[in-house]
Amino acid sequence: xxxxxxxxxxxxxxxxxxxxSGGCGQNTFREGERLYKTHCANCHxxxxxxxxxxxxxxxxxxxxxxxxxxxxxxxxYGLSDTIFVNGKMYAEKMPGVPTLSEIHITxxxxxxxxxxxxxxxxxxxxxxxxxxxxCQ
Amino acid sequence: xxxxxxTIFTLFALILACTEPxxxxxxxxxxxxxxxxxxxxxxxxxxxxxxxxxxxxxxxSFKDKIYVVDFFFIHCPTICPKVKANGLRIYQKYKNDPRVxxxxxxxxxxxxxxxxxxxxxxxxxxxxxxxYLVTGDHDAIYGIADDYFSVAVENPDAxxxxxxxxxxxxxxxxxxxxxxxxxxxxxxxxxxxxxIDILLAEQFGTR
Numbered sequence: 606x607x608x609x610x611x612x613x614x615x616x617x618x619x620x621x622x623x624x625x626s627g628g629c630g631q632n633t634f635r636e637g638e639r640l641y642k643t644h645c646a647n648c649h650x651x652x653x654x655x656x657x658x659x660x661x662x663x664x665x666x667x668x669x670x671x672x673x674x675x676x677x678x679x680x681x682y683g684l685s686d687t688i689f690v691n692g693k694m695y696a697e698k699m700p701g702v703p704t705l706s707e708i709h710i711t712x713x714x715x716x717x718x719x720x721x722x723x724x725x726x727x728x729x730x731x732x733x734x735x736x737x738x739x740c741q
Numbered sequence: 742x743x744x745x746x747x748t749i750f751t752l753f754a755l756i757l758a759c760t761e762p763x764x765x766x767x768x769x770x771x772x773x774x775x776x777x778x779x780x781x782x783x784x785x786x787x788x789x790x791x792x793x794x795x796x797x798x799x800x801x802s803f804k805d806k807i808y809v810v811d812f813f814f815i816h817c818p819t820i821c822p823k824v825k826a827n828g829l830r831i832y833q834k835y836k837n838d839p840r841v842x843x844x845x846x847x848x849x850x851x852x853x854x855x856x857x858x859x860x861x862x863x864x865x866x867x868x869x870x871x872x873y874l875v876t877g878d879h880d881a882i883y884g885i886a887d888d889y890f891s892v893a894v895e896n897p898d899a900x901x902x903x904x905x906x907x908x909x910x911x912x913x914x915x916x917x918x919x920x921x922x923x924x925x926x927x928x929x930x931x932x933x934x935x936x937i938d939i940l941l942a943e944q945f946g947t948r
Binding site for chain 1: 816818819820822823825826829861863864865866925
């Protein structure tokens with residue numbers, strides 16, 4: 606009974622410390638968040654809302670789900686096509702960041718796809734690597 | 742009961758203290774000269790640029806207005822969108838107030854033609870008389886940037902080929918620079934918008 610109590614209190618202590626250290630919840634994608642602030646937030650804004658008809662939003666964007674396989678290539682090589690996001694047209698060029706590694710891109714996509722209310726699942730490194738091999 | 746009244750009174754005093762209008766006076770910024778023992782503040786010199794509607798913009802366009810200046814270029818991969826997003830907040834707050842305008846100078850005079858500025862303004866969802874986007878002679882743009890005490894020096898190593906400060910600069914009716922902020926910093930822009938209200942009160946007597 607005593608050992609049960611001990612393990613119970615240990616488990617409790619562990620979950621409390623996890624909670625406070627940010628091991629759960631919104632801080633999961635820290636590396637992705639750091640990369641987002643460096644490479645993306647200047648245009649797509651800190652809260653992912655974009656800018657008028659110039660820069661499309663990432664928060665609540667239907668484009669993310671519809672173009673899941675292309676996203677790794679877009680981050681690395683940019684985008685110059687006219688695209689539609691939530692029914693609105695965007696035609697400005699987006700510069701890519703060629704220096705991003707596969708791991709960077711994975712972390713970045715996981716942050717973007719799971720922030721600001723987005724719940725688009727998680728990318729695995731293998732998936733990003735395979736997608737990058739198919740970039741045109 | 743005494744305690745209760747005291748508490749209510751204290752609360753009331755606190756609320757009064759917090760809602761009292763801002764009594765700050767904005768300084769006149771920039772260089773000054775001593776003329777016959779008097780301090781004379783340098784003012785923004787005469788300028789003439791072309792806006793997004795192909796119309797000439799001069800100091801006279803901002804007669805009886807206070808205005809907010811910045812320097813940008815359309816294909817700017819770094820700070821411009823954030824400065825524009827914060828400029829948009831200012832535009833939206835004062836777009837129905839003829840006493841306030843924004844004046845954005847393109848520092849990429851080669852690519853940012855009048856047509857490009859027009860398209861940019863439309864996509865941003867802004868227009869005159871609230872927001873002028875201008876282009877003009879290269880040296881004139883860079884020269885006036887110095888006068889507004891901003892930094893707009895061509896630097897081939899900077900991302901996008903230009904280096905610039907992202908500052909928003911507030912100019913009064915007498916062509917004096919009165920305040921500025923970091924246009925990429927939303928909190929600093931909040932303070933700057935309070936400065937606009939203070940300047941409106943000073944120069945027009947109302948808010």
